[in-house]
Amino acid sequence: MIKHRLFWPTAALIVLLLGNFIAHPAFFSVELREGHLYGSLIDILRFGAPLIMVALGMTLVIATGGIDLSVGSVVAISGAIACLHLSGLENQDSLGGTAGAVGIALGLSIVLGACNGVLVSVLNIQPIIATLILMVAGRGLAQLITDGQIITVNSSPYQAIGGGFVLTLPVSILIAVAVFVLASLLVRKSALGMLLEAVGGNPEASRLAGVRSRRLIWLTYVVCGLCAGIAGLMISSNVSSADGNNAGLWIELDAILAVVIGGTALTGGRFSFAGTVIGALLIQTLSTTVYTLGIPPQTTLLFKAVVVMAVCLVQSPAFRRKLVRRRKPKPVTRARQDEKVEVSA
Amino acid sequence: MKYRKLAAVAAGIVSLTLFTACGEAGGGGGQTPGSGGGGTITLGFSQVGAESGWRTANTKSIQDSAKAAGIDLKFSDAQQKQENQIRAIRSFIQQKVKVIAFSPVVESGWDTVLKEAKTANIPVILTDRAIDSPDTSLYKTFLGSDFVKEGRKAGEWLTKEFASATGDVNIVELQGTTGSAPANDRKKGFAEAIASTSKFKVVASQTGEFTRAKGKEVMEAFLKSQSKIDVLYAHNDDMALGAIEAIEGAGKKPGTDIKIVSIDAVRDGMQALADGKINYIVECNPLLGPQLMDLVKKVAAGEQVPQRIETEETEFDQAKAKEVLPQRQY
Numbered sequence: 001m002i003k004h005r006l007f008w009p010t011a012a013l014i015v016l017l018l019g020n021f022i023a024h025p026a027f028f029s030v031e032l033r034e035g036h037l038y039g040s041l042i043d044i045l046r047f048g049a050p051l052i053m054v055a056l057g058m059t060l061v062i063a064t065g066g067i068d069l070s071v072g073s074v075v076a077i078s079g080a081i082a083c084l085h086l087s088g089l090e091n092q093d094s095l096g097g098t099a100g101a102v103g104i105a106l107g108l109s110i111v112l113g114a115c116n117g118v119l120v121s122v123l124n125i126q127p128i129i130a131t132l133i134l135m136v137a138g139r140g141l142a143q144l145i146t147d148g149q150i151i152t153v154n155s156s157p158y159q160a161i162g163g164g165f166v167l168t169l170p171v172s173i174l175i176a177v178a179v180f181v182l183a184s185l186l187v188r189k190s191a192l193g194m195l196l197e198a199v200g201g202n203p204e205a206s207r208l209a210g211v212r213s214r215r216l217i218w219l220t221y222v223v224c225g226l227c228a229g230i231a232g233l234m235i236s237s238n239v240s241s242a243d244g245n246n247a248g249l250w251i252e253l254d255a256i257l258a259v260v261i262g263g264t265a266l267t268g269g270r271f272s273f274a275g276t277v278i279g280a281l282l283i284q285t286l287s288t289t290v291y292t293l294g295i296p297p298q299t300t301l302l303f304k305a306v307v308v309m310a311v312c313l314v315q316s317p318a319f320r321r322k323l324v325r326r327r328k329p330k331p332v333t334r335a336r337q338d339e340k341v342e343v344s345a
Numbered sequence: 346m347k348y349r350k351l352a353a354v355a356a357g358i359v360s361l362t363l364f365t366a367c368g369e370a371g372g373g374g375g376q377t378p379g380s381g382g383g384g385t386i387t388l389g390f391s392q393v394g395a396e397s398g399w400r401t402a403n404t405k406s407i408q409d410s411a412k413a414a415g416i417d418l419k420f421s422d423a424q425q426k427q428e429n430q431i432r433a434i435r436s437f438i439q440q441k442v443k444v445i446a447f448s449p450v451v452e453s454g455w456d457t458v459l460k461e462a463k464t465a466n467i468p469v470i471l472t473d474r475a476i477d478s479p480d481t482s483l484y485k486t487f488l489g490s491d492f493v494k495e496g497r498k499a500g501e502w503l504t505k506e507f508a509s510a511t512g513d514v515n516i517v518e519l520q521g522t523t524g525s526a527p528a529n530d531r532k533k534g535f536a537e538a539i540a541s542t543s544k545f546k547v548v549a550s551q552t553g554e555f556t557r558a559k560g561k562e563v564m565e566a567f568l569k570s571q572s573k574i575d576v577l578y579a580h581n582d583d584m585a586l587g588a589i590e591a592i593e594g595a596g597k598k599p600g601t602d603i604k605i606v607s608i609d610a611v612r613d614g615m616q617a618l619a620d621g622k623i624n625y626i627v628e629c630n631p632l633l634g635p636q637l638m639d640l641v642k643k644v645a646a647g648e649q650v651p652q653r654i655e656t657e658e659t660e661f662d663q664a665k666a667k668e669v670l671p672q673r674q675y
Contacts, residue, residue, distance in 0.1 A: 024570055026569070027569075033595065033596050034594065034595075034596045038594075038595065038596075039569065040566070040569045040570075043562075043565050043566065043569070047562050047565075143395060147401070148395035148398070148400065148401045149398040149401060150398055150557070150583065150613070152613050163590065163594070235558055238558065238561065238590075239557040239558050239561055239586070239587050239590060240590075241557055241586075241613075243556060243557065243558070243583075246554070246555075246556040246558070247558065287562070288566055290551070291549075291551055291562075291563055291566030291567065291570065292566055292569075292570045294549055294550075294551075294570075296550075297520055297523040297550075297551060297552040298523060298524075300523070300552070
């Protein structure tokens with residue numbers, strides 16, 4: 001079981017949850033309040049949903065060996081344009097108007113993702129540079145849309161996306177689960193996943209083998225933009241307002257971290273959606289832990305860094321081997337044998 | 346060869362996009378040429394950026410009152426970068442403006458450029474944010490809010506509101522961005538005001554980063570980890586607004602079950618105050634334009650002004666909020 005690549009991130013998540021439980025015994029309690037589920041675990045899922053969305057899109061991009069730094073800005077733009085459209089409506093509660101706002105926001109997110117894709121796949125600009133453009137310019141664009149202000153909307157159907165509940169469950173997490181299932185089926189039940197891993201592993205070889213790598217890479221950026229757009233709607237609808245300056249700020253870094261914790265290498269190739277979801281939940285649990293334990297804000301970042309470092313170290317086979325070697329000098333040879341086996345396989 | 350050409354095209358696109366980016370982020374940026382004649386005072390103003398509704402109202406107030414006072418305003422937006430502000434101030438010096446005013450992005454690193462202004466005999470006024478320099482002769486005066494006082498006012502309201510309460514009063518605090526001057530000072534002032542009464546207990550205090558989303562997230566966690574919360578003290582309205590949603594989601598009534606006091610008095614906050622969801626707001630006034638123009642005139646005429654001037658600020662309870670809400674500009 002230890003060999004399974006999701007073992008260590010899952011273990012870290014469980015340890016963190018147990019730590020919360022020890023510090024605060026009511027942590028696992030989930031009750032029905034105001035007609036919906038209510039509890040810390042539900043909070044983690046609800047506030048973690050946008051990060052899960054962004055990180056799922058990021059997983060695809062990273063699988064092809066790329067990276068998308070612009071997701072945070074797309075989050076801000078998507079929320080901003082949706083709220084701008086809604087605030088101009090006479091009846092903000094109308095379903096049609098809300099659908100229009102969501103449509104415009106997601107359409108724009110797809111266009112932005114497509115722009116990134118063109119820069120990377122057609123013009124061959126390095127992904128980190130290509131998406132850095134939109135990361136910087138996009139935040140300006142979001143501010144331009146909101147005119148530097150916070151746009152407040154009063155629309156109950158829009159509010160439901162990020163803050164509502166269906167059958168006592170949060171809508172945002174249902175959306176995230178739906179996207180996760182859909183993406184997993186699409187990738188694993190067709191050849192798409194294998195093609196993506198091939199492109200990420202060696203773009204030139206896969207091109208020579210007949211894989212249309214360019215189109216695939218372009219597509220991953222489009223999907224990534226779309227996911228970020230959905231996350232933007234969740235974040236902005238959860239507080240019924242659009243904040244061009246702060247919405248999705250630094251979420252790209254959290255998303256990359258979630259992907260890496262989930263066991264997907266930044267160099268591309270093999271990827272795991274399930275790992276990404278666990279990584280994202282781990283990051284959100286970390287935030288909740290800070291609030292629950294009452295860690296002072298000045299030391300919050302240090303605390304998070306220490307936990308993340310511990311998770312990364314425990315995931316590293318080299319580090320684990322060193323640790324074992326120091327404790328018991330004997331298994332050295334066995335560890336070496338393991339290495340050899342891996343190489344020959 | 347082909348690749349080199351491609352790289353050049355790419356570089357071109359990159360730089361083009363970046364340039365448009367700067368233009369966009371500026372909002373009301375760039376320098377607006379004044380239309381003043383020979384006798385008018387020229388004021389060079391370097392704004393921090395356009396990061397919030399508060400800041401936008403601040404900019405508008407300065408632009409409007411300059412026009413009303415007949416002062417020729419050269420406005421420059423620094424987009425949150427110190428080097429942009431230093432460049433703007435140098436250009437003001439070259440243009441030989443009469444007075445320079447600016448809201449410093451950060452507290453330190455201003456000595457060199459302000460010495461240049463001093464050598465050129467151009468008086469400098471700081472607005473809204475202070476600088477950290479031992480040489481106070483570098484600027485004439487500072488015009489802005491006293492954040493400690495704002496926190497103290499919030500605490501004083503609390504002691505009055507709960508004067509007759511006998512048991513412990515459990516307070517949760519939503520702090521601003523960690524390390525920022527308003528967050529530090531508002532925390533300090535509040536703590537001072539409630540220190541003398543032992544029944545007030547700050548049971549949890551976390552940063553909500555001045556945003557609604559974080560305010561909601563942190564408040565959700567407070568509601569679960571704290572068994573009894575009587576009061577929420579938020580360092581700005583936006584965090585209070587986020588927290589209100591969290592409180593409502595937990596089946597409690599904001600303003601009644603949990604009393605809320607916050608700082609800023611932006612429009613959405615005032616609306617919540619009028620609706621009874623917030624109990625008290627201490628104002629942090631961005632409309633310092635008229636006061637600034639008075640100062641500019643005095644400084645330009647060579648009059649002596651105090652080293653530190655506070656903006657005119659007030660407090661609002663629910664009745665007062667209903668009264669002023671229709672005329673609220675920001």
